[in-house]
Amino acid sequence: MKILAVESSGTPASVAFWEDGKIKAEFTITDKLTHSVTLMPLIESMTKICGIDLTALDAVAVSAGPGSFTGLRIGVATVKGLTLALNKPAVKVSSLMGLSRNIFAPGCFVCPLMDARRGQVYAALFRNGKQLLSDSALSVEDYLDIVEEKAGKTGRCIFLGDGAPVHRERIEERLGKRAVFAAPGSSLQKASSIAVLAAEELAAGNTVSSDDLVPDYLRIPLAEQMEKAGTLEDAGSRSLKKIARGDKKHA
Amino acid sequence: MKEDKITILGIESSCDETAAAVVENGRTVLSNVISSQIDIHTIYGGVVPEIASRLHLENVNGVIRLALKEAGKTFDDIDAIAVTKGPGLVGALLIGVSAAKALAFALHKPIVGVNHIRGHVAANYISHPELKPPFVCLIVSGGHTHLTIVRDYRDLMIVGKSVDDAAGECYDKVARAVGLGYPGGPKVDKASKGGDPEAIVFPKGEVRDRPYDFTFSGLKSAVLNYINKANMTGEQICVPDLCASFQQTVVDSLVSRTMDCAKAYGIKNVALAGGVSANSALRAAFQKACEENGFGCFYPEPIYCTDNAAMIAAAGYHDYLAGDVSDMTLNADPSLKL
Numbered sequence: 001m002k003i004l005a006v007e008s009s010g011t012p013a014s015v016a017f018w019e020d021g022k023i024k025a026e027f028t029i030t031d032k033l034t035h036s037v038t039l040m041p042l043i044e045s046m047t048k049i050c051g052i053d054l055t056a057l058d059a060v061a062v063s064a065g066p067g068s069f070t071g072l073r074i075g076v077a078t079v080k081g082l083t084l085a086l087n088k089p090a091v092k093v094s095s096l097m098g099l100s101r102n103i104f105a106p107g108c109f110v111c112p113l114m115d116a117r118r119g120q121v122y123a124a125l126f127r128n129g130k131q132l133l134s135d136s137a138l139s140v141e142d143y144l145d146i147v148e149e150k151a152g153k154t155g156r157c158i159f160l161g162d163g164a165p166v167h168r169e170r171i172e173e174r175l176g177k178r179a180v181f182a183a184p185g186s187s188l189q190k191a192s193s194i195a196v197l198a199a200e201e202l203a204a205g206n207t208v209s210s211d212d213l214v215p216d217y218l219r220i221p222l223a224e225q226m227e228k229a230g231t232l233e234d235a236g237s238r239s240l241k242k243i244a245r246g247d248k249k250h251a
Numbered sequence: 252m253k254e255d256k257i258t259i260l261g262i263e264s265s266c267d268e269t270a271a272a273v274v275e276n277g278r279t280v281l282s283n284v285i286s287s288q289i290d291i292h293t294i295y296g297g298v299v300p301e302i303a304s305r306l307h308l309e310n311v312n313g314v315i316r317l318a319l320k321e322a323g324k325t326f327d328d329i330d331a332i333a334v335t336k337g338p339g340l341v342g343a344l345l346i347g348v349s350a351a352k353a354l355a356f357a358l359h360k361p362i363v364g365v366n367h368i369r370g371h372v373a374a375n376y377i378s379h380p381e382l383k384p385p386f387v388c389l390i391v392s393g394g395h396t397h398l399t400i401v402r403d404y405r406d407l408m409i410v411g412k413s414v415d416d417a418a419g420e421c422y423d424k425v426a427r428a429v430g431l432g433y434p435g436g437p438k439v440d441k442a443s444k445g446g447d448p449e450a451i452v453f454p455k456g457e458v459r460d461r462p463y464d465f466t467f468s469g470l471k472s473a474v475l476n477y478i479n480k481a482n483m484t485g486e487q488i489c490v491p492d493l494c495a496s497f498q499q500t501v502v503d504s505l506v507s508r509t510m511d512c513a514k515a516y517g518i519k520n521v522a523l524a525g526g527v528s529a530n531s532a533l534r535a536a537f538q539k540a541c542e543e544n545g546f547g548c549f550y551p552e553p554i555y556c557t558d559n560a561a562m563i564a565a566a567g568y569h570d571y572l573a574g575d576v577s578d579m580t581l582n583a584d585p586s587l588k589l
Contacts (some may be wrong), residue, residue, distance in 0.1 A: 081353025
């Protein structure tokens with residue numbers, strides 16, 4: 001079985017090629033470059049250097065979220081284009097579950113968290129491959145409440161993802177010596193982890209058609225939130241409408 | 252057989268229409284599929300970029316499949332893929348650009364990044380198979396007001412432009428002020444039917460020493476002042492008269508400069524392009540002025556005035572012929588210049 005995997009949910013642009021249980025290649029850029037400029041050239045060069053025959057792929061996998069909305073859409077639009085052209089299925093993998101697979105830590109609580117802005121993180125919780133908290137958008141404090149509750153007084157918690165260094169101080173305050181942080185090389189999103197998880201999904205028959213593939217944003221657009229809450233139509237809501245629409249002056 | 256026909260798949264996602272089309276030789280439209288999001292954005296009184304981006308992603312495969320099906324073509328029949336690279340909403344543009352690059356790469360086809368505004372100009376080649384450069388082209392849309400001379404298919408000279416608001420922008424603001432809502436252009440056009448265009452005299456903006464430039468901010472302020480004053484004195488506003496008078500002022504300003512330009516440069520053919528070129532008052536005044544001056548008058552059919560992918564394929568055809576193709580670093584440019 002052959003899988004091409006794409007990960008662009010955060011800062012890294014990463015692509016990987018998986019074949020019969022092995023990661024054959026992984027190309028990653030972790031510098032803050034635009035995914036729309038880096039992602040396809042990464043795929044192009046990996047394909048060329050490794051002699052990958054795209055028509056022989058069994059599926060194309062994508063880190064479907066949560067994460068940066070624009071980053072997710074570039075990854076998903078790219079995979080939609082590839083699978084549409086190749087007439088292949090897509091496989092969706094959670095970006096947080098992908099992060100948890102960057103490390104092998106039996107018995108430990110694996111805590112991936114990504115900066116989600118608006119005072120929140122995207123986070124989940126895993127132990128021995130089992131997901132104890134589903135992918136969520138929540139405040140760091142709420143997240144650490146859950147981690148503390150699940151890990152108890154002695155459980156070792158490994159934090160990773162771009163939210164880990166940002167909230168390191170608070171995490172250490174709350175969890176003390178129970179908290180450890182993943183090494184830089186395994187702390188950010190990697191397409192190889194997406195590929196490994198995608199292989200499991202593919203073996204279980206969990207594929208998505210090219211047409212139906214969409215990201216898992218975890219959040220509805222701000223304008224829709226305001227509309228549902230009724231704040232969009234409130235008196236004097238002209239400026240709210242502008243914010244909701246993302247008019248330049250208010251963006 | 253294949254040699255004399257170049258078949259281009261066009262993809263457009265710059266604002267609130269997800270579109271795909273198949274066009275032969277930059278003129279013959281085999282299919283033109285448009286999925287409009289306008290009903291959803293109307294709730295918010297304008298295009299919400301995040302919602303637009305999400306919907307483009309949901310619809311992009313569907314419009315491409317349908318465009319191929321309606322054209323009776325498969326990916327094998329396509330010579331190149333043309334996609335809008337800008338200007339527009341960056342998140343929206345990125346959907347088309349990302350999907351198009353992946354398609355082009357997997358299919359081993361060349362990719363051409365097209366300027367959306369040049370696409371609007373190329374819409375005229377679809378509606379008028381006989382039209383060839385040179386011609387004067389007035390480009391009017393929500394974000395652009397440009398007076399240009401199309402010297403060749405890929406050689407466009409800007410003679411004048413709006414120094415402040417675009418004409419379409421002005422329509423949107425006036426429509427909002429009189430409670431007509433979004434989108435302003437068609438709403439004002441409709442409301443002005445039966446109104447007296449001479450009822451209210453609004454100032455015709457002129458830019459000193461720049462005879463081909465436009466200014467609409469003074470006109471916009473005058474309309475808003477008129478409404479405020481009427482509201483304060485409790486005077487009833489006649490919306491058809493207001494809309495007709497406003498529209499007449501805009502149209503006069505657009506048409507007179509276009510005619511002046513054609514005369515000054517000695518060019519016999521004049522064309523309209525862009526979303527506002529669907530405006531009935533503009534078309535009528537333009538047609539009349541061309542007849543009076545003995546100019547050939549061209550504007551696209553309404554379906555090619557709106558954002559569509561056929562015009563992108565038509566413009567991309569000339570870039571493809573010229574060898575102006577992109578590589579996999581092709582990016583969206585939200586403020587791409589004409």
